[in-house]
Structure formats: structure tokens, C-alpha cells
Amino acid sequence: MKISKTKIFIVFIIILVLQDCQSKNDQYHSPLKFTHNVYPLLDTENSRWFYFTSASRPFGMVNLSPDTEVHGTWGSGYRYKIDTVKGFSHIHAWQLSGPSVMPVTLQSTNNSIFKDYYSKFNHKTEIITPGYHQLFLDRYQIKAELTSTKRVGFHRYYFNKKSSSPAILFNLNGQLGPSKMAKGYIQLSDNPAKILGKVTNLPTRRRPKSCTVFFSAHFNAPIKDVVKDSITGNYLIIFKDIPNDELLLKLAVSYTSENNAEINLQHELPHWNFDKIVTEAQEEWNQLLGRIEVEGGTAEQQRRFYTDLWHSLQGRRIINDINGAYPDNTGDEFKIGQLPLDKNGVPLFNHYNSDSFWGAQWTLNTLWGLVYPEYMYEFSMSLLQYYKDGGIIPRGPSGGNYTYVMTGASSTPFIISAIQKNIIKENLDFIYQALKKNHMPGGIMGKAGYEHNTNIGGGLSYYLKNGYVPYPFPEPCNAFHLDGAGQTLEYAYQDWTLAQLATKLNISDEAGYFFNRSKNYVNLFDSISGWMRPKDLTGKWMEDFDPFKFKEGFVEANAAQATWFVPHDLDGLANLMGGKENAASKLNNQFQEAENWGFTSGTSHDLETHPEYRRIPINYGNQPSIQTAYIFNYLNKPWLTQYWSRKVASAVYEGISTNRGYKGDEDQGLMGSLAVLMKIGLFSMKGGCSTEPYYEIGSPIFDKITVHLNQKFYPGDKFVISSKNNGPNHYYIQSATLNGEKLNSWKIFHADIIKGGELILQMDSIPNKKWGVSVNTDSSSQ
Known part of the structure; x- marks a missing residue:
């Protein structure tokens, strides 16, 4: 059969076009595109x-x-x-x-x-x-x-x-x-x-x-x-x-x-x-x-996303040598420790220097637990190595030593989240006892920030006796963050996470004990003012109380921001506020006001104490209130979670600039992780510590998000989130399917995600107030 010159020319052009498309495709899939x-x-x-x-x-x-x-x-x-x-x-x-x-x-x-x-x-x-x-x-x-x-x-x-x-x-x-x-x-x-x-x-x-x-x-x-x-x-x-x-x-x-x-x-x-x-x-x-691939959005949004993801893997540093030797400064004398080795002489995990895990329950717990489980495993084992050496799990070790940075037992939810996700499967009874020690007298809850030589500033004795930590602190103490109301809220949540592990291990009496302690937040809710309010040692409410005063009883926060720090029992908090409708209205008003400020206390952490900026009702530049946009899910208004989480992501964690980025304290990947989670539309209010951990769905900014799962830990290959009809103002989920099945819940379980599959969200600019409403939040369960 004869082929005309015209047809040959057309075929030639097609080949060139295909080659050009392939070249562009290869460039897009360049080994270094991320x-x-x-x-x-x-x-x-x-x-x-x-x-x-x-x-x-x-x-x-x-x-x-x-x-x-x-x-x-x-x-x-x-x-x-x-x-x-x-x-x-x-x-x-x-x-x-x-x-x-x-x-x-x-x-x-x-x-x-x-x-x-x-x-x-x-x-x-x-x-x-x-x-x-x-x-x-x-x-x-x-x-x-x-x-x-x-x-x-x-x-x-x-x-x-x-x-x-x-x-x-x-x-x-x-x-x-x-x-x-x-x-x-x-x-x-x-x-x-x-x-x-x-x-x-x-x-x-x-x-x-x-x-x-x-x-x-x-x-x-x-x-x-x-x-x-x-x-x-x-x-x-x-x-x-x-x-x-x-x-x-x-x-x-x-x-x-x-x-x-x-x-x-x-x-x-x-x-x-x-x-x-x-x-x-x-x-x-x-x-x-490349563990997370995003498609859609603008080129700048993609660039900012991978910058955030890069920051989520920054700051915390290996301190052991290639042969497993590491500095042990936990005792009276310096020692050289030795990590356990495999049959090839390679350490079974690395040992780390790290700032506090304060706020990690809403950031690293979720991102690392889903996308980088190998690092969650290593950091958990490293924290436990400090316990074996020095008798306490740290909340922020430096140079092989304790620093007692920040407050509470912030490592507890981190390690428990790894257990609940089956990242850690062995020696759970030993781990429970190690974690429990920090929640009891002599443990790290008894120490306030940088309290190296005493165990009083944490106010644990008052917390156990009176059900709250008093403010002002009644004893002389050379420590930071002596903010009793904020400490109380933090301890209550961390006690709840420990109760979850006790439940998993069938230690019912201790589960009940820590679950009861987790209700201590109730002791600081002032029904007259409608806020969490500090009490002194005699039980008297703080006089001249102003919920917008910064660092008066609350750690790096004001009362308006910190009142919502009850992630484990939002149903109970809503009841104190007169019901979910009242709570949602109150929180929505706070977001409307905070939007006028850009949702942060200025554009950098050093502005947080500015007389004007410190009065913001929601601050996404520091950890105490970074969960608040997702609270609406629990208040039967998931469309407000979709709206405000997208608004915050656009206002706080967007743009490519040297003079701003996180508008606060990034803290070794905490804010980078939060930005990533908000942009892919997954969050975990309880830090992944429930007996069956799950994620809350928000509002992804990208059309398609592919999470490549680590198959050394998880059975699935990849989990895809597809947002149909997405756009700058299309915040709202109209309908959803998970692996082809209709999903009318903002909850998606970790066990389902790690099998792989696809979540498809149909988006629009008008809220669907029927989707995701009245989901069982299980807030008060042990």
C-alpha cells in the first residue's frame, strides 16, 4: 500500500508532538521535581x-x-x-x-x-x-x-x-x-x-x-x-x-x-x-x-506545600554515631551509651536531639504517623532509650540530657499514637509503665519549663489533690511557664491519652483512674464568663479576669485561645457552654474576629507579646489553638471546619517570601506539618491516640493528593484524595465516597487509609449542611 507524502508528514508531526509531550512528562516526573x-x-x-x-x-x-x-x-x-x-x-x-x-x-x-x-x-x-x-x-x-x-x-x-x-x-x-x-x-x-x-x-x-x-x-x-x-x-x-x-x-x-x-x-x-x-x-x-504528590492548585501553592513538607522533617537531629555509640548525659557522670545493633552491626534505631513535642499531637503525630512511620518509630524508641538511661521519658532532650523544655508530658501522646497505629507493637506493658511514671509524683509532669533540680513547678501535687494547678503559683520556683490553667488543660488531655493505652492493655482500674483525671478541665470552666479561668490555691477565681490577656495563667496563650484545649472531650466542653449550638456560635465569632488579624499574633513569634497582637482570640502562629478549625466537626457543623481550615491555610501558610512564612514559632517542623495537613485536608483532633485512631476530613486545596504508604509498616500502596470541582472558593464538601462507597462522615479511620484506596470529595462554593452532620464523636469514651 502506498503512503502519501502528506500522511508521512502528518505521522512525523504526531511523533514530534508525542516526543515533546513525553519530554514534558519526563520533566514533570524528574527525579528531583520535589x-x-x-x-x-x-x-x-x-x-x-x-x-x-x-x-x-x-x-x-x-x-x-x-x-x-x-x-x-x-x-x-x-x-x-x-x-x-x-x-x-x-x-x-x-x-x-x-x-x-x-x-x-x-x-x-x-x-x-x-x-x-x-x-x-x-x-x-x-x-x-x-x-x-x-x-x-x-x-x-x-x-x-x-x-x-x-x-x-x-x-x-x-x-x-x-x-x-x-x-x-x-x-x-x-x-x-x-x-x-x-x-x-x-x-x-x-x-x-x-x-x-x-x-x-x-x-x-x-x-x-x-x-x-x-x-x-x-x-x-x-x-x-x-x-x-x-x-x-x-x-x-x-x-x-x-x-x-x-x-x-x-x-x-x-x-x-x-x-x-x-x-x-x-x-x-x-x-x-x-x-x-x-x-x-x-x-x-x-x-x-515524594511520599506526597499533589496536583492542581497554583505553581506557588505547590512550591509552598513542598517547602512546608521539607520543614516537617527539619530541626530534630541524630546524635549517635554510625556504630550506635551515643552521648548519655542523663546521670551524674557522662557515659557513652550503645544502641542495640542488628546482625550486621547497624543500630536498630537512631538516637535524637529534639525540641519539645509540645503541640505534636496535632502535627507530627498525624503527618509522621501516616507518611513517615519509620521516623515515628525511631523517635519513640529514642525517647524510650532516655528512660532506660535516666529513668524519665523526656519532652525535649539536648546533648543526651534532659532540658525539661515547656510543660507536661508531651511525649505521651506521641508514643501512644505510634502504638495505636501499630507502628510500635512490642513491650507495650513496659512502655505503659514508663509513660505512667511521667504522670505520677516524681515524673516530668511535676516539672515546669527548665526546672532542672526540683519537682514543684509543674504543680502536679495540686492537680492530684484539688483537680487543677493554681495560678499564681503558690511556691517559689525557678522555672518557666508557671501557668496553672494551661498546665491543667494539658495534663487532662495527656491523662486521657494514657487512659487509652491502659484500655488497650486491659488495665481497667488504671484506665478509669486516668480517665477521671482527664475530666479535671471542668474545674476551670467559669460558667459566668464562659471561659476557662485560672483559680488560686484557695479555689478563688482570678480577679479582674480578661480572657484576652496573654500568659496570665495560660502557657503561651490567652484564655480565649486556650479554652478550646479539650481535644479529648469536646462534647463535655460544649455541654459546659450550653450545648453545641452555643459553642459553635462562640467559636465562629472568635474566628471572624481573628480573621481581621490574619489568624496570627503579627507576622513573627517575637510579635506575640505585642500589646495589640496578644489579644487575638485564635492564634495559628503558636501551638495552643491550632486545632480550633476542626472543632466544628465535633459541633455538628463540618462545613465551618471546611471553611475556616481553608481560610487559615490561605492566610497563614501561603506565599513564598523571606519576611514571613509561619507568622510565629515553627518549632522544628510543627507548623510545617500543620500546614501540610490542612492543605491535604486531614487532621487528628485527639492526636491519633484513640483505641481506633481516625482522621477528620477538612478541605484540601489540591485537586489530587497521592500519599505513598511505607509498605514496611502498612499493607497498602497508596492513598489518594481527589477533590472534584475544587477551586479557590470551593471550600465545601457536597458528597464523598471512599473506595466507591458513599461516605457521609467527616471521620475516616487510620486502619482504612493504610489499606490504600481513594477518597473522592465533590466540592462547591455553597455549603452542604447535611453532609457529615451528627457523626458519633465518641468524645468521652475511654
């Missing part, structure tokens, strides 16, 4: 020491990045508006910093370089992506590039051929972020291109014991000279010749010994291929970010 969507500079004008990270791996011991401010916990690290690099430090962790280095060129070896070494840089020459950071040091005409493995920082510096002697300044003494660094020293080794050293983080108000960081550093060029400054105690490493004007530095850290730092380096980075490590770092990030 990391390319991350905007690391988000909110960096307001960042704190552990907030910003660039050249790091997920939860890496090393989180290498440039520092433009080096003094203090707040307002330090990488601050976008400061145009001066003051070093590249390897550890930006909760109450910890580590070796800081600065490449320089020398006109002479005079000691002025030890005090005058900062360099300007320009953001126009800067490239940042997860696992990589590049900038140009104007003063020295040095192009600096950073990347890392889990425990090794990798530097590549290009020196100008006309520059004087290349050198690297090691700053091991003086203030660095939250810590004063001391006792820093360097020693040469038999290898002319290697040094060993250590630096000690002196105690802080929050971390009461010293913590030493050991390191091993290898260069790709021999060392010409080492100069120690007698005043600062810092060191200058000078090189004579570097190959092709390119100086490479590999610096591995350890919290146990120089030898283990060297083992970390040899295991993780035995070669000198910088570009290979950059690619591997980006691939690791890409794999984790």
Missing part, C-alpha cells in the same frame, strides 16, 4: 538558630549552613537581611552548635584575622536547594559550596588564582548560637592533610550540662601551618598549594569521641566526589518529599 519545589529561604528574616538549614540530610547529625548572626538562640543562624557571612557551622540543633569554619586568604599571618574575618556576600550569587548551598565571599573572592552526608559536612572552596595564601579559620571558642563554645582545640595527625579536634558547648539556662562535639577533618591538600591565637583560642589552618585552586574539606562530627568521628567519616564519605554527594543528598530529600 526538591526543585522547595524554597529554603522561607521566613528567613525571622529565623532562629535551628530554623534554617540547607546543606543537610533529613535529621542529619550535621546540618551545615552559613551563619550571618552568631549570638543567641533567637535571631541567629542564617538571617536573610544580614549580608555578612560569619562562618559555616556544622550543627544548628536544639540548644547545640558545633565547629564553625571560615575560608580566608591571607596577606600575612598577623593575628588580626582571628577577629576580623567576616565577609560580605550577595544573594544574587547564591544557590540553595535541599542538600546544597552555594555563595560567593566578596572579601576573599572565594566561591563556597556546601553539602553533607548524615554525619559529615563537605565543603568545596574555589580560590581566585591571584589570591594570597589560602587558609581556613576554625572558630572553636566564643558564642555560637545558643551556646558559648569553650575548650576547643585542634591536633595534627600522622596524615599531613588531617586534623582532629573537639569543642564543648557550655551549659545554658535550658541545657544544664556541657556537651562536647568531637570532629575529624580531612583536606585534599597538605597543611602548611597551624596557628593558634592566644586571645581567642581559635585556629588558622594554612595551605601552600591546593590542586586547581580548589580546596575540599570533609568534617565529620561525633558526640562521643574523635575516633568515632573518624569512623563516621570513613563509613559515610570515603571519597572526594563532591558532586556525587550533592546528588545523593537531593535524591534522599526527593524520596521523602
Whole structure:
């Protein structure tokens, strides 16, 4: 059969079009498409020491990045508006910093370089992506590039051929972020291109014991000279010749010994291929970010979503070596602990440094428990390791030691959520006893914020005797957050979570005991004012009570925000308010007022105490009221949950900017996690701690969300959320199906999601006030 030239031409055009479509499709499914969507500079004008990270791996011991401010916990690290690099430090962790280095060129070896070494840089020459950071040091005409493995920082510096002697300044003494660094020293080794050293983080108000960081550093060029400054105690490493004007530095850290730092380096980075490590770092990030794929929305919304997801995996850091050795500072004397190993000598889990899990019940519990169960497992096992070593499960450990950051027993719901989701299946009786200890006299509930040496500020004795913690606190106490009403609400919820585990283990008498304690919130509800109201030791209500006064009896909140902190018994709270209709009206009024403020106390955490901003009735810039949009589900008005959760997500957690991002305290992934959950339309009011954990459906902003399940933990392959007829104003669910079956409930059980399947939501701009109403909330069950 003859084929005309015209047909051949048409076929040729079709092939070209298909190839072009395939090319675009391949680009969309690029191996690094998720990391390319991350905007690391988000909110960096307001960042704190552990907030910003660039050249790091997920939860890496090393989180290498440039520092433009080096003094203090707040307002330090990488601050976008400061145009001066003051070093590249390897550890930006909760109450910890580590070796800081600065490449320089020398006109002479005079000691002025030890005090005058900062360099300007320009953001126009800067490239940042997860696992990589590049900038140009104007003063020295040095192009600096950073990347890392889990425990090794990798530097590549290009020196100008006309520059004087290349050198690297090691700053091991003086203030660095939250810590004063001391006792820093360097020693040469038999290898002319290697040094060993250590630096000690002196105690802080929050971390009461010293913590030493050991390191091993290898260069790709021999060392010409080492100069120690007698005043600062810092060191200058000078090189004579570097190959092709390119100086490479590999610096591995350890919290146990120089030898283990060297083992970390040899295991993780035995070669000198910088570009290979950059690619591997980006691939690791890409794999984790790709656990959730979103379609629809705007390009900016997608970019912000993956930036939020990236932040949900930030801040908390590994502290054990590759061989399982870790620092144990829980006792009177420092010890080197050893994690259990598998048959191949690999630790069964990693040990972590971490800020508090305060607020994790609405953030990390849900996101990690669904999407990253392996990390929820590791963190739970790490918290239990602290118990085995020191006798208490921490709420925020630093350097292998307790810090008693924040209040309550915030680790209890985190670990119980992992148990209820079958992420942890073994030794449950042991775990229950470990958790229970924190809820009894001598446990962590007895300690207020940073109360290292006493057990009174938590007010647990009053809570057990009177059913509430008094405010003002009646005894002298050197601690933070002595806010009795807020402490009471927190303890009541955490007692309820412990009752759920006791129920699971058939310890009925103790389940009843903790369930009764969980009702203590009732003791602080003032029916006259309609708010939770502090009481003093005699039971007298606070005089001149103003529900909008900040931090007067409530931890980092006012009464209007904190009154709704009863996630375990919203039916009971509504009854106190005169019924669900009254409660819903009250809360809706609060949201309407809060919308005028943008739902946050200003645009950053430091504005929270501003005389005007502190009076906001709902604050999505801090943890105490970030659950409130989902309360409407429990008040038989799910359309208001859909409306307000979408409004909050759009107002608070949208946009790509250096001067705002979370408008408050991001706290090592807590706000990033919350933003992700609100945007995919899944939440968990009870923190996943019910005997049968479930999620509440909100209002997804994307047309399609695919959650790829970890099949080492869950049986399903993927869970898809499809929103039909979605759009900027299409907040409302009209109907829903789950795996083809009609769903008229805003509840969806964890056990159903992890089997895989598809939730289809039909959306519109008009609320369907019949969908999802009168669902059994089971608020008061044990």
C-alpha cells in the first residue's frame, strides 16, 4: 500500500508532538521535581538558630549552613537581611552548635584575622536547594559550596588564582548560637592533610550540662601551618598549594569521641566526589518529599506545600554515631551509651536531639504517623532509650540530657499514637509503665519549663489533690511557664491519652483512674464568663479576669485561645457552654474576629507579646489553638471546619517570601506539618491516640493528593484524595465516597487509609449542611 507524502508528514508531526509531550512528562516526573519545589529561604528574616538549614540530610547529625548572626538562640543562624557571612557551622540543633569554619586568604599571618574575618556576600550569587548551598565571599573572592552526608559536612572552596595564601579559620571558642563554645582545640595527625579536634558547648539556662562535639577533618591538600591565637583560642589552618585552586574539606562530627568521628567519616564519605554527594543528598530529600504528590492548585501553592513538607522533617537531629555509640548525659557522670545493633552491626534505631513535642499531637503525630512511620518509630524508641538511661521519658532532650523544655508530658501522646497505629507493637506493658511514671509524683509532669533540680513547678501535687494547678503559683520556683490553667488543660488531655493505652492493655482500674483525671478541665470552666479561668490555691477565681490577656495563667496563650484545649472531650466542653449550638456560635465569632488579624499574633513569634497582637482570640502562629478549625466537626457543623481550615491555610501558610512564612514559632517542623495537613485536608483532633485512631476530613486545596504508604509498616500502596470541582472558593464538601462507597462522615479511620484506596470529595462554593452532620464523636469514651 502506498503512503502519501502528506500522511508521512502528518505521522512525523504526531511523533514530534508525542516526543515533546513525553519530554514534558519526563520533566514533570524528574527525579528531583520535589526538591526543585522547595524554597529554603522561607521566613528567613525571622529565623532562629535551628530554623534554617540547607546543606543537610533529613535529621542529619550535621546540618551545615552559613551563619550571618552568631549570638543567641533567637535571631541567629542564617538571617536573610544580614549580608555578612560569619562562618559555616556544622550543627544548628536544639540548644547545640558545633565547629564553625571560615575560608580566608591571607596577606600575612598577623593575628588580626582571628577577629576580623567576616565577609560580605550577595544573594544574587547564591544557590540553595535541599542538600546544597552555594555563595560567593566578596572579601576573599572565594566561591563556597556546601553539602553533607548524615554525619559529615563537605565543603568545596574555589580560590581566585591571584589570591594570597589560602587558609581556613576554625572558630572553636566564643558564642555560637545558643551556646558559648569553650575548650576547643585542634591536633595534627600522622596524615599531613588531617586534623582532629573537639569543642564543648557550655551549659545554658535550658541545657544544664556541657556537651562536647568531637570532629575529624580531612583536606585534599597538605597543611602548611597551624596557628593558634592566644586571645581567642581559635585556629588558622594554612595551605601552600591546593590542586586547581580548589580546596575540599570533609568534617565529620561525633558526640562521643574523635575516633568515632573518624569512623563516621570513613563509613559515610570515603571519597572526594563532591558532586556525587550533592546528588545523593537531593535524591534522599526527593524520596521523602515524594511520599506526597499533589496536583492542581497554583505553581506557588505547590512550591509552598513542598517547602512546608521539607520543614516537617527539619530541626530534630541524630546524635549517635554510625556504630550506635551515643552521648548519655542523663546521670551524674557522662557515659557513652550503645544502641542495640542488628546482625550486621547497624543500630536498630537512631538516637535524637529534639525540641519539645509540645503541640505534636496535632502535627507530627498525624503527618509522621501516616507518611513517615519509620521516623515515628525511631523517635519513640529514642525517647524510650532516655528512660532506660535516666529513668524519665523526656519532652525535649539536648546533648543526651534532659532540658525539661515547656510543660507536661508531651511525649505521651506521641508514643501512644505510634502504638495505636501499630507502628510500635512490642513491650507495650513496659512502655505503659514508663509513660505512667511521667504522670505520677516524681515524673516530668511535676516539672515546669527548665526546672532542672526540683519537682514543684509543674504543680502536679495540686492537680492530684484539688483537680487543677493554681495560678499564681503558690511556691517559689525557678522555672518557666508557671501557668496553672494551661498546665491543667494539658495534663487532662495527656491523662486521657494514657487512659487509652491502659484500655488497650486491659488495665481497667488504671484506665478509669486516668480517665477521671482527664475530666479535671471542668474545674476551670467559669460558667459566668464562659471561659476557662485560672483559680488560686484557695479555689478563688482570678480577679479582674480578661480572657484576652496573654500568659496570665495560660502557657503561651490567652484564655480565649486556650479554652478550646479539650481535644479529648469536646462534647463535655460544649455541654459546659450550653450545648453545641452555643459553642459553635462562640467559636465562629472568635474566628471572624481573628480573621481581621490574619489568624496570627503579627507576622513573627517575637510579635506575640505585642500589646495589640496578644489579644487575638485564635492564634495559628503558636501551638495552643491550632486545632480550633476542626472543632466544628465535633459541633455538628463540618462545613465551618471546611471553611475556616481553608481560610487559615490561605492566610497563614501561603506565599513564598523571606519576611514571613509561619507568622510565629515553627518549632522544628510543627507548623510545617500543620500546614501540610490542612492543605491535604486531614487532621487528628485527639492526636491519633484513640483505641481506633481516625482522621477528620477538612478541605484540601489540591485537586489530587497521592500519599505513598511505607509498605514496611502498612499493607497498602497508596492513598489518594481527589477533590472534584475544587477551586479557590470551593471550600465545601457536597458528597464523598471512599473506595466507591458513599461516605457521609467527616471521620475516616487510620486502619482504612493504610489499606490504600481513594477518597473522592465533590466540592462547591455553597455549603452542604447535611453532609457529615451528627457523626458519633465518641468524645468521652475511654
